[in-house]
Amino acid sequence: MEMYRSHVLVCAGAGCISSDCKSVQQALLANINDLRLDNEVKVVETGCMGPCDLGPVVMVFPDGVFYRKLKPEDTREIVNEHLLKGKVVTRLLHTPVGSTEKVTSINELEFFQRQTRIALRNTGLINPESVEEYIARDGYRALGKALSQMTPEEVVITIKESGLRGRGGAGFPTGLKWQFTAAAPGSPKYVVCNADEGDPGAFMDRSILEGDPHSVLEAMAICGYAIGADKGYIYVRAEYPLAVERLELAISKGREYGLLGENMFGTGFSFDVEIRVGAGAFVCGEETALLASIEGQRGEPRPKPPFPAQEGLWGKPTVINNVETLANIAQIILNGAPWYASMGTEKSKGTKVFALAGKVNNTGLVEVPMGTTLRDIIFDIGGGINGGKKFKAVQTGGPSGGCIPEAYLDTPVDYDSLNELGTIMGSGGMIIVDEDTCMVDLAKFFLDFVQDESCGKCAPCRIGTKRMLEILERITSGQGREGDIELLEELSYGIKNSALCGLGQTAPNPVLSTLRYFRHEYEAHIRDHKCPASACPELLTYYIDPRACKGCGVCSKACPSDAVLGEKKKPHTIDLNKCIKCGTCKQKCKFDAVITV
Amino acid sequence: MKSLAELDKLRDTLQQEMKARQGEHDVSIAVSMGTCGIAAGAREVVKVLLNELKEQELSYVALTQTSCVGLCRQEPLLEVKMGDEKVIYVNVDQEKAKEIVRRHLMRGEIIKEWTAS
Ligand SMILES: Cc1cc2nc3c(=O)[nH]c(=O)nc-3n(C[C@H](O)[C@H](O)[C@H](O)COP(=O)(O)O)c2cc1C
Ligand code: SF4
Ligand code: SF4
Ligand code: SF4
Ligand code: FES
Ligand code: FES
Numbered sequence: 001m002e003m004y005r006s007h008v009l010v011c012a013g014a015g016c017i018s019s020d021c022k023s024v025q026q027a028l029l030a031n032i033n034d035l036r037l038d039n040e041v042k043v044v045e046t047g048c049m050g051p052c053d054l055g056p057v058v059m060v061f062p063d064g065v066f067y068r069k070l071k072p073e074d075t076r077e078i079v080n081e082h083l084l085k086g087k088v089v090t091r092l093l094h095t096p097v098g099s100t101e102k103v104t105s106i107n108e109l110e111f112f113q114r115q116t117r118i119a120l121r122n123t124g125l126i127n128p129e130s131v132e133e134y135i136a137r138d139g140y141r142a143l144g145k146a147l148s149q150m151t152p153e154e155v156v157i158t159i160k161e162s163g164l165r166g167r168g169g170a171g172f173p174t175g176l177k178w179q180f181t182a183a184a185p186g187s188p189k190y191v192v193c194n195a196d197e198g199d200p201g202a203f204m205d206r207s208i209l210e211g212d213p214h215s216v217l218e219a220m221a222i223c224g225y226a227i228g229a230d231k232g233y234i235y236v237r238a239e240y241p242l243a244v245e246r247l248e249l250a251i252s253k254g255r256e257y258g259l260l261g262e263n264m265f266g267t268g269f270s271f272d273v274e275i276r277v278g279a280g281a282f283v284c285g286e287e288t289a290l291l292a293s294i295e296g297q298r299g300e301p302r303p304k305p306p307f308p309a310q311e312g313l314w315g316k317p318t319v320i321n322n323v324e325t326l327a328n329i330a331q332i333i334l335n336g337a338p339w340y341a342s343m344g345t346e347k348s349k350g351t352k353v354f355a356l357a358g359k360v361n362n363t364g365l366v367e368v369p370m371g372t373t374l375r376d377i378i379f380d381i382g383g384g385i386n387g388g389k390k391f392k393a394v395q396t397g398g399p400s401g402g403c404i405p406e407a408y409l410d411t412p413v414d415y416d417s418l419n420e421l422g423t424i425m426g427s428g429g430m431i432i433v434d435e436d437t438c439m440v441d442l443a444k445f446f447l448d449f450v451q452d453e454s455c456g457k458c459a460p461c462r463i464g465t466k467r468m469l470e471i472l473e474r475i476t477s478g479q480g481r482e483g484d485i486e487l488l489e490e491l492s493y494g495i496k497n498s499a500l501c502g503l504g505q506t507a508p509n510p511v512l513s514t515l516r517y518f519r520h521e522y523e524a525h526i527r528d529h530k531c532p533a534s535a536c537p538e539l540l541t542y543y544i545d546p547r548a549c550k551g552c553g554v555c556s557k558a559c560p561s562d563a564v565l566g567e568k569k570k571p572h573t574i575d576l577n578k579c580i581k582c583g584t585c586k587q588k589c590k591f592d593a594v595i596t597v
Numbered sequence: 598m599k600s601l602a603e604l605d606k607l608r609d610t611l612q613q614e615m616k617a618r619q620g621e622h623d624v625s626i627a628v629s630m631g632t633c634g635i636a637a638g639a640r641e642v643v644k645v646l647l648n649e650l651k652e653q654e655l656s657y658v659a660l661t662q663t664s665c666v667g668l669c670r671q672e673p674l675l676e677v678k679m680g681d682e683k684v685i686y687v688n689v690d691q692e693k694a695k696e697i698v699r700r701h702l703m704r705g706e707i708i709k710e711w712t713a714s
Contacts, residue, residue, distance in 0.1 A: 003651040005643070005660035007617045040647055042617075061618045062625075062659040084640075085630040086662025125618070135604070136611035144601035258598040266599045 004042040009059040013048025021056035027072035031079040041083055047211015049124030052364040066106040067092040097361045097383040111362055114381045118351050119327035120367045123211030128246050131253040134214040140259050142330035143218050147267045155226040161337035163349030168194050168322030169426050171415040180309040182227040184317035191223045191232035192320040196285035199398035202429035204353040205323035209243035213250035219329035223319055224271040232273040235290050237280040247275055282453035286501050287320045300455050301501035344370030348414030358432040359386045371412040389434040397426025399446040400506035402513025422513045438535035439518040444472040446510040461504030464495040477538045480526035537581055540596040546571035548593035555585035613656035622659035629674040631665025637672040645691045649698040677701055685713040
């Protein structure tokens, strides 16, 4: 038996890699070797632990001490003091926002306390390159149980009764999808995992693949057994090379242990998985486009029906499920449908992973029961808004979703409540914006994204989104016209009703929802040529506060269009006819005398 | 993998190696690692303890360190905790360390003559 007195977990998720956890890990190993602790202390590289803004992060067990924002040189102290002498290095502990006290163990952090980790149960806790660590945490037991103790029908019924719904966007009941595919005539059948993750801001699928790849393979095999398929494909975007690498390794380890391949668990059932790497177009996440892409054709959507459950990959019945959806399956089989269904709301069961991004203090991944309120997620777990600013809205569902203003912060989050508010759950991206964000500009950002990603197959989406973008561009540059709002609405409904695929059908959502809650901002831009958030540069008026201006002349020298007038040591003024609103004077003034309205 | 039973057997062995990753432990040994503890041989005591725990397959025991407790003259010193019961052993050497694992941890016998008075 291998045994170490201490395990040091180093997060190697995407966030921590970008804050250079690799150098930290190297320095840590070097220091451990220097003190000859390498037989006593094991260093484990994990997937994302969650609090990415604190990266690089490290956890030391058995005491469970959590260190954050480490630099390579900090590791010497951790090794000398903590690993050798048992003294926690207080300097490197985290102090949560709004608190003055340092937190030693992760279990004391509200960020972790408030979470219920099912899909993320292993990410950040195990070495994703070790099938052994997965097995030690009950990995592949669900598959063994399903194959040797349950009929395929019982598996389907369990998933149905759990209430699990698809986490990839549409929220379709997973058990029902499996049932339809199991019942569909045709053979062979296929299991496809959608790991395209196109929503900007969402990265839970990536974290699961990088942090716990076996959970996805196990679930695919269980699905294969339930529907009568012996082959699965994982479609991963090329931008996720580490996920691809870890999946490849996981597949080969799985085959080595006989957890994939022929005659699994001696039951005669066989299942194998192949990886397909996609070029990373947003539309390829749409299921029919994705299937076309796996078949080697252009990644373009086709009309539904027929649904993939009837005619999927190569025209055969196919289940297509999202990564996070699959990451729940093994736990449901092991703990039973009633356990899963006991969490969440009436129509949305279990937990959901959210990716917190934008102007919130704690950015990162959190998994909470369905029905947790937005306020809890953003303020209690997310730690509230950066820099003491005021919350304005949260965008959920990415480019297919919409925004939710402050008045609805106490809404319990589930599929249906979000739909009622005019947005969607989507893949779980939450972009939090504060008072400094212009909502017209936000809508423009998402529309720009979908317009760029439109595959061009159908006219409403190809041309309609372009027209909408042009209108938004003129509104934000102060050229908006009376009737533009109505035109946007008309185009929106036209596109929603006639676009071929989900991309086009949902593309107008960010515009419609900002119009629903922030119509006055559109009106201010159009009628008063004002941006209420002071964010649209072309709608600002620059002027100098005579009481604050010291007459230093810095702005006048910096102004590219000679718009600042004034004598030395006397208050300066801006000639608005000459000012091109570049903002240089405001940046340069040391006395904050340049004001925008 | 031939059967669920085989998987379970494998899991049970592998779980032993993962025990250190639990946040809470019912049984622990904490060796005092102040400067003088180390000078008096606490490092060797830790190594012997780890080996002994490995050999006896006592993976549920957490082996940790504490900082100086202010009893320089009785170092190396360690505390065995089982549930709520805490026992401090003083002047521990490599041989005593092994005995403590075998007698106290495995048989529940407190070796009175070595404890702090
Ligand atoms: C434009 C567009 C992009 C999509 N992108 C993704 C994606 O990146 N990942 C994903 O899982 N589902 C995506 N979907 C949803 C899939 O079409 C499909 O509903 C989902 O993969 C089904 O799995 P689920 O039932 O487990 O959610 C997208 C849909 C549309 C219309
Ligand atoms: S709606 Fe847009 S993305 Fe979808 S098929 Fe039509 S053009 Fe392509
Ligand atoms: S830089 Fe500021 S203080 Fe100096 S002249 Fe310009 S506005 Fe006045
Ligand atoms: S905003 Fe630019 S152009 Fe206008 S006054 Fe300032 S520096 Fe000159
Ligand atoms: S990547 Fe390290 S905490 Fe998310
Ligand atoms: S260093 Fe030994 S008791 Fe303090």
